[in-house]
Amino acid sequence: MLVVEGLVKRFGGFTAVNNVSFKVDQGEILGLIGPNGSGKSTIFNMLSGTFPPTSGSIRFGGKEIAGLPPYRIINSGVGRTFQIPRPFRRLTIFENVALAGYYGQGSHSLAKAEEAAERALDMVGLQTDRAASVDGLGAAGLKKLELAKAIATGPKLLLADESLGGLDETEMNQAADMLRKIRTELGITIIWVEHIMGVLMRVVDRVMVLDHGEKISEGLPSAVSHDPRVIEVYLGTDAHATQATAAAAAGGSPTTR
Amino acid sequence: MNTRLAWAVGLTALVALPFAYRDPYHLHIMVLILIWSFAYTSWSIMGRFGLVSLGHGGFMGVGAYVTTLLWNHLGVSPWIGIPVAMLCAGALALVVAYPCFRFRITGHYFALVTLALSGIVLQIIIATRDYTGGSLGYTPERTKGSHILALQFDDKIVWYLIALGVWAGGLAVWYWIDRSMSRYAMEAISEDEDAAAAAGVNVTAEKLRITVISAVMTALAGALYGQYQMFISPDTVSGIAVSLQMVFAAVVGGIYVALGPTIGAIITIMLAEVLRVGFGTKAVGWDNLVYGVLLVLFIIFLPKGILGSLLAWVKSPRKHRDG
Numbered sequence: 195m196l197v198v199e200g201l202v203k204r205f206g207g208f209t210a211v212n213n214v215s216f217k218v219d220q221g222e223i224l225g226l227i228g229p230n231g232s233g234k235s236t237i238f239n240m241l242s243g244t245f246p247p248t249s250g251s252i253r254f255g256g257k258e259i260a261g262l263p264p265y266r267i268i269n270s271g272v273g274r275t276f277q278i279p280r281p282f283r284r285l286t287i288f289e290n291v292a293l294a295g296y297y298g299q300g301s302h303s304l305a306k307a308e309e310a311a312e313r314a315l316d317m318v319g320l321q322t323d324r325a326a327s328v329d330g331l332g333a334a335g336l337k338k339l340e341l342a343k344a345i346a347t348g349p350k351l352l353l354a355d356e357s358l359g360g361l362d363e364t365e366m367n368q369a370a371d372m373l374r375k376i377r378t379e380l381g382i383t384i385i386w387v388e389h390i391m392g393v394l395m396r397v398v399d400r401v402m403v404l405d406h407g408e409k410i411s412e413g414l415p416s417a418v419s420h421d422p423r424v425i426e427v428y429l430g431t432d433a434h435a436t437q438a439t440a441a442a443a444a445g446g447s448p449t450t451r
Numbered sequence: 452m453n454t455r456l457a458w459a460v461g462l463t464a465l466v467a468l469p470f471a472y473r474d475p476y477h478l479h480i481m482v483l484i485l486i487w488s489f490a491y492t493s494w495s496i497m498g499r500f501g502l503v504s505l506g507h508g509g510f511m512g513v514g515a516y517v518t519t520l521l522w523n524h525l526g527v528s529p530w531i532g533i534p535v536a537m538l539c540a541g542a543l544a545l546v547v548a549y550p551c552f553r554f555r556i557t558g559h560y561f562a563l564v565t566l567a568l569s570g571i572v573l574q575i576i577i578a579t580r581d582y583t584g585g586s587l588g589y590t591p592e593r594t595k596g597s598h599i600l601a602l603q604f605d606d607k608i609v610w611y612l613i614a615l616g617v618w619a620g621g622l623a624v625w626y627w628i629d630r631s632m633s634r635y636a637m638e639a640i641s642e643d644e645d646a647a648a649a650a651g652v653n654v655t656a657e658k659l660r661i662t663v664i665s666a667v668m669t670a671l672a673g674a675l676y677g678q679y680q681m682f683i684s685p686d687t688v689s690g691i692a693v694s695l696q697m698v699f700a701a702v703v704g705g706i707y708v709a710l711g712p713t714i715g716a717i718i719t720i721m722l723a724e725v726l727r728v729g730f731g732t733k734a735v736g737w738d739n740l741v742y743g744v745l746l747v748l749f750i751i752f753l754p755k756g757i758l759g760s761l762l763a764w765v766k767s768p769r770k771h772r773d774g
Contacts, residue, residue, distance in 0.1 A: 244645060264648035280646035282639040293635040298651030304632065347651050 201250035210236040212407040223384045228404035242274040243267040269300040273349030279336035281328045288324040298347025314346040469608040478607040485614035491712030492621040493668035494697045499706045501641035506565030509572035510540045510666040512689025514673030529602040533674045540670030548662045552655045573690040588684030705756025714758045
């Protein structure tokens with residue numbers, strides 16, 4: 195459903211993304227991992243239209259979307275979340291999501307937007323008290339709101355920029371389960387960006403690893419976590435622990451310590 | 452329901468007023484207040500979303516001058532001239548605002564670009580003095596035929612009712628935007644353009660829409676002012692001073708509440724009149740000095756404006772009681 199070919203992004207003399215190609219199939223969860231600064235967010239920003247690629251092609255559902263303005267990409271069925279939640283603090287929680295439901299679907303019907311907002315809030319498990327302010331939300335709540343906004347735009351493909359770093363282990367697992375639930379219940383295809391491997395490996399169907407803007411590995415979680423290049427990239431942080439956790443998670447057995 | 456009743460009673464009282472009380476000086480002041488209230492409301496339609504324009508004097512000038520020029524030189528009735536002037540202001544707003552929004556010129560930089568717009572319109576009026584009368588001002592020619600066709604009335608009551616209708620229309624537009632999804636979108640845009648875009652908002656188009664509505668309304672205010680006063684000059688309907696006066700009045704009254712700009716108009720016009728009547732020619736320009744000092748004080752101590760702060764104060768104890 196998404197075919198990316200030869201994607202390049204340069205900022206002045208710095209190449210943030212260098213000749214990256216990949217495909218995402220209908221209904222799959224693709225994990226996109228790599229250390230900080232490896233180009234994950236840059237790829238997301240190009241997929242969602244925040245800025246155009248320097249060169250390369252992005253075809254979504256057979257149509258070229260590279261370089262289109264964000265609102266047209268969103269309306270064609272690509273939703274996104276930001277790594278750091280960006281709620282609109284002058285609007286209530288409900289208004290935040292209703293806004294996304296209204297403009298994101300291009301339906302321009304208030305009733306439909308509110309219905310989409312109710313469903314999205316219900317999906318992520320946020321209260322639907324319409325007067326509730328964003329200021330009452332903690333880190334986990336803001337992540338849920340971010341996700342609800344993206345779901346309310348009615349995406350076929352969800353770009354989830356989930357830096358789970360700010361969450362504890364229980365919250366991380368909840369977030370991972372949430373993405374799986376979104377895929378199963380709403381049939382939304384997901385690209386999940388993360389810089390730590392652990393939880394991600396348990397949920398995704400396929401993984402793509404980036405380093406310095408280049409794709410260094412792609413495949414099943416179990417295979418990728420044994421790829422020497424991937425291990426090397428993560429060496430110096432906690433290569434062995436990561437590998438062990440990832441391998442165990444990919445194998446389906448719970449991690450024991 | 453209560454607010455609706457209050458509006459109905461208030462509007463009826465305002466419509467009935469000139470038939471019961473017809474002191475010409477006071478009626479004159481009220482017409483001025485209504486026309487300027489409408490202009491300030493028009494400004495606040497975009498100003499409340501952080502789109503601070505210092506160019507609205509330019510739109511007002513376009514409204515007044517295009518209407519009068521068409522009438523004096525081509526004999527076009529203001530009934531056609533005013534819509535043409537409004538279209539011109541809308542087109543001007545598009546030409547200035549599109550590049551700003553497209554290339555993300557926001558905040559202070561946007562204010563500076565619009566400030567330049569004020570200056571340019573002023574310079575054009577002065578430079579084409581053979582047609583516009585330059586800085587000496589310009590007078591619409593007295594009609595020899597129909598007063599209605601020329602939109603020239605000697606009776607202040609007629610002007611009062613016209614101004615009242617237009618002012619109410621301005622408030623209606625304010626409320627219409629306030630209750631529409633556009634308000635959500637504009638609030639979102641004023642906080643974070645990228646996040647608004649990620650929610651599917653066409654950021655440039657939304658901002659342009661609000662800007663054009665605001666500019667077109669301001670042009671109408673300028674045209675009405677010219678028709679009422681039968682005299683326009685760059686100082687009174689155009690230029691930077693007028694632009695700043697709009698910002699000042701709207702901020703003082705409150706830019707986040709519908710009647711804020713109206714309260715601002717009442718305060719500024721009363722202040723100018725009190726200074727004029729009380730001190731005569733000795734106080735020429737004093738009102739600007741007072742405006743300046745007050746503007747600084749308001750931005751620091753009462754950013755919501757007089758009405759906005761008052762409403763917030765009235766509402767807050769009630770919240771405490773509920774909680």
